[in-house]
Amino acid sequence: MFLTVLGRMLFGVVSVLALVGTVSAHEIRPAYLQIDEMAANRYKVVWRTPILSGMRLPVVIRFSRDVRNVTEPAERSLPDSLVETRVIERDGGIAGSRVEFVGLQATITDVLVRVHRLDGTLETNMVHPSQPWIDFAAMRSPLAAARVYFVSGFQHILLGIDHLLFVFGLLFIVRSRWMLVKTITAFTVAHSITLAVATLGKVEMPAVPLNATIGLSILFLGPEIVRVWRGQTSFTIRHPWIVSFAFGLLHGFGFASGLTALGLPQGDIPFALLMFNLGVEAGQLVFVGLILLLIAALKSIEIRLPRSVELMPAYVVGISGAYWTLDRIAAMLGGTA
Structure with a gap:
């Protein structure tokens, strides 16, 4: 089963992502x-x-x-x-x-x-x-400039461990490939919208509260993953694409920091925005595609793991989200950026 293979084969991947992320999540600015x-x-x-x-x-x-x-x-x-x-x-x-x-x-x-x-x-x-x-x-x-912005977006998503961990957590609550497509598409559409409006200066979000909320979105997925494995249900489990879209709007503001931090002239922003967003989407697809390739390659391998190990991804996602949320709330209360 799709969920079982994820739980048994990829817990190591999510653990590594979380350990790296606790150090550097969303702190890379050019x-x-x-x-x-x-x-x-x-x-x-x-x-x-x-x-x-x-x-x-x-x-x-x-x-x-x-x-x-x-x-x-x-x-x-x-x-x-x-x-x-x-x-x-x-x-x-x-x-x-x-x-x-x-x-x-x-x-x-x-x-x-x-x-x-x-x-x-x-x-x-x-x-x-x-x-x-x-x-x-x-x-x-001009192709060289396009490549620069594309690569910048590609690196931004792959180095934004909190964004990747959110996407990874979504994979544990979807129950079919079609729902996976809907969920990832909803996340893409949502963060593309807010990436555009934030980069164009239409809406501004304070960085520290925004990052705390992004951490909260990851924390939110931890209990939902546990509910799936217990055979329970919830609004998120029934409609993960809606939750993906809602939180994707927040993550889009996070992506925008990769461009707005540059202070580009207004005339250069539309082109940079397009190529940066394409780079973000490419990085996201590479990440999801890698997981799906691992699943396809490992489906035929029978691995028996203790129940506690199978549940590890859910707790790693939840604990990482809790850590980032509390850490960023502490930064907000302390007045640091």
């Missing part, structure tokens, strides 16, 4: 470097670093030696980030120069880099901790 060409050989630089748990990202930018500061860096604080601005110049332009992100290699944060030139061309790149620098060269095609 840094952002914007370089606008003001005149020949002169550029305005905006360097934005996120604030995590009240602390700034310990990363600083370092340009090539032949890059000169026209104005000294000026810093201002925002609720979720620190923004540093300056004006630089370099003979011959920035092509052929390098900027290093000192300290990035010790983090799990990426940096989105955008260069806007006077002729209207735009270059977009993503810098990763494994290679904490970027060399400015010839312009890249």
Whole structure:
């Protein structure tokens, strides 16, 4: 049976997700470097670093030696980030120069880099901790920018352990493949709606209360999974797609933090939103598809596990949700971000 195979074969997967998630759930925000060409050989630089748990990202930018500061860096604080601005110049332009992100290699944060030139061309790149620098060269095609936002969305869902654990928990309360399709589709539609309205600035949700509610959505699934295994029923078990849609609206606001934290210009948001959302959907489908492939591959294997082990995923989902909820409520009461 679909549920039995999940319970017996994948409890290890959900346990690993939860253990990793208690450390890093929904705490990964990108840094952002914007370089606008003001005149020949002169550029305005905006360097934005996120604030995590009240602390700034310990990363600083370092340009090539032949890059000169026209104005000294000026810093201002925002609720979720620190923004540093300056004006630089370099003979011959920035092509052929390098900027290093000192300290990035010790983090799990990426940096989105955008260069806007006077002729209207735009270059977009993503810098990763494994290679904490970027060399400015010839312009890249628009497809490169699409790839950057797509990969960012893909990584955001796969690194957002709380989102994945919610999806995983949903799999334990569906009773058929058709209901699974309806449930996952409802979650996709819901979080796509709120991802769009939040990124476009139509609705704002405070980050800490939102994250506490996302944790509560995971906690909510734990008892429902236990009810399924006990042969009981509830509104959630009968109509999981409705619950998936309702909580999906909240998770969409969480996804939006991956874009809104960048501070992109309004004109760039629609394209970035489209590709980011496609990346989120691709990551979600890969995750669900992997589970279904594991089920198909392991159906023929007979494994007898103690009842306590079979119930472990339900308790891991519930306990993880409780931990995140209490931790985020404590952060909210303590006034930290």
